[in-house]
Amino acid sequence: MKLLPDRPSIEYLRKEAKDLLAVLRDSRPDTSLAEAQRALAAEYGVRDWPALKAEVERRVADSLAAPAGLAEELAEVFGLGKVAAPAKPVVFTAMGRCWDISTDRGRWLAVTVYHWITNEQAEIGARLRDAATSAGVAAPTPARSPHGRLVENVRGDNWRVHEWLEVGPSPVLPVSAALAQRVGATLGTLHALAMPSDAPIHGYLVDRRADTEWDQLLGRARAAGKPWAERLDALLPTFRELGAIELDVSRELMLCNRNLIPTHVRLGRDGGLIVMEWDFAGSLTPELEVGSALTQWVSRPELNLKGVEAFRDGYREVREWPSLGIGSFAVAISGWLNWAYNAICEAIDPGDADRAIFAEREAVGVLDRPMTCRGLEQLLVV
Numbered sequence: 001m002k003l004l005p006d007r008p009s010i011e012y013l014r015k016e017a018k019d020l021l022a023v024l025r026d027s028r029p030d031t032s033l034a035e036a037q038r039a040l041a042a043e044y045g046v047r048d049w050p051a052l053k054a055e056v057e058r059r060v061a062d063s064l065a066a067p068a069g070l071a072e073e074l075a076e077v078f079g080l081g082k083v084a085a086p087a088k089p090v091v092f093t094a095m096g097r098c099w100d101i102s103t104d105r106g107r108w109l110a111v112t113v114y115h116w117i118t119n120e121q122a123e124i125g126a127r128l129r130d131a132a133t134s135a136g137v138a139a140p141t142p143a144r145s146p147h148g149r150l151v152e153n154v155r156g157d158n159w160r161v162h163e164w165l166e167v168g169p170s171p172v173l174p175v176s177a178a179l180a181q182r183v184g185a186t187l188g189t190l191h192a193l194a195m196p197s198d199a200p201i202h203g204y205l206v207d208r209r210a211d212t213e214w215d216q217l218l219g220r221a222r223a224a225g226k227p228w229a230e231r232l233d234a235l236l237p238t239f240r241e242l243g244a245i246e247l248d249v250s251r252e253l254m255l256c257n258r259n260l261i262p263t264h265v266r267l268g269r270d271g272g273l274i275v276m277e278w279d280f281a282g283s284l285t286p287e288l289e290v291g292s293a294l295t296q297w298v299s300r301p302e303l304n305l306k307g308v309e310a311f312r313d314g315y316r317e318v319r320e321w322p323s324l325g326i327g328s329f330a331v332a333i334s335g336w337l338n339w340a341y342n343a344i345c346e347a348i349d350p351g352d353a354d355r356a357i358f359a360e361r362e363a364v365g366v367l368d369r370p371m372t373c374r375g376l377e378q379l380l381v382v
Helices: 010-027 033-043 049-061 070-078 119-134 177-192 211-223 229-243 286-297 305-316 326-348 353-368 373-381
Strands: 088-093 096-103 106-113 152-154 157-163 254-256 265-267 273-275 282-284
Touching: 010 033, 010 049, 010 305, 033 049, 070 096, 070 106, 070 152, 070 157, 088 353, 119 177, 119 254, 177 254, 177 273, 177 286, 177 305, 211 229, 211 326, 229 326, 229 353, 229 373, 254 286, 282 286, 286 305, 286 326, 286 373, 326 353, 326 373
Parallel strands: none
Antiparallel strands: 088 096, 096 106, 106 157, 152 157, 254 282, 265 273
């Protein structure tokens, strides 16, 4: 699901809708602007264009304020200088809300990260990021605390801070062929670094829930009166079919970004890509990461044939395209199933109001547009 910022602009959304219209007309020349607007609204997790406009108006009217003293604590812990203006909300993500902080030393983006993203994990990502930027990949500059740490705990949460970078929004799906080519080239550049990694693949990308756990989750959704509970029931056979595709690591692992997804990329003023997120970095093979990237960039909301070809062409500009089979999607399957399970859990029992809204939209999104074995097979025959 595409994330709507805390201070959205309806004018920018109109521009996004027109850009999306041009992409949709590549495959369906008779697509109308109204259809593009509905498709854009769906990407933001709302039912239609009027609902998206209403959500924009609601967010503009609701002037969120940072918790008292939070900006000052972050500035002190990370050595950012003296806070010069109230912190501004940027966007709420699965990891929490991001804040725009201005000090006498500059402007910063402060983000909460998952608790498993420790300083040691962030250092792994920083190593890949540094090598990638040397190879021409654009990325924000991280701030280190006076103790030299990338991650610090403030008020019980792990935080990262980056120097502020003027960027555009994350891409809208389906992406244009030109953008798919740039993404493919970026991933190829990362793989060409061929940085060895001897750590095992993270359990989130390997482990899967037992059938009994999904059955129990369905029971919880029904007990909570969720209107989408029967959709979950109908999809359980699909989830089991996906779970039958096993992981087979037949090549040496390398250090990979592991989460090069649309919401972790921003468009620069020149149309170039800026990779914003590096903290998920860890071991994968090129085949597994390419398989994961294809499911994120060119298979939703439906198969993007031109996008697949352009992605592959961009990758081939840098290195040889890997040999893919259905097992190349094993990590993507584990990650998607775990994301779906966790989103549904959060929607049933959210931690707070922000997470309730976010998780409900994510839960509906994964049920409306599920990963399927047939969809994965289509990616292999393009």
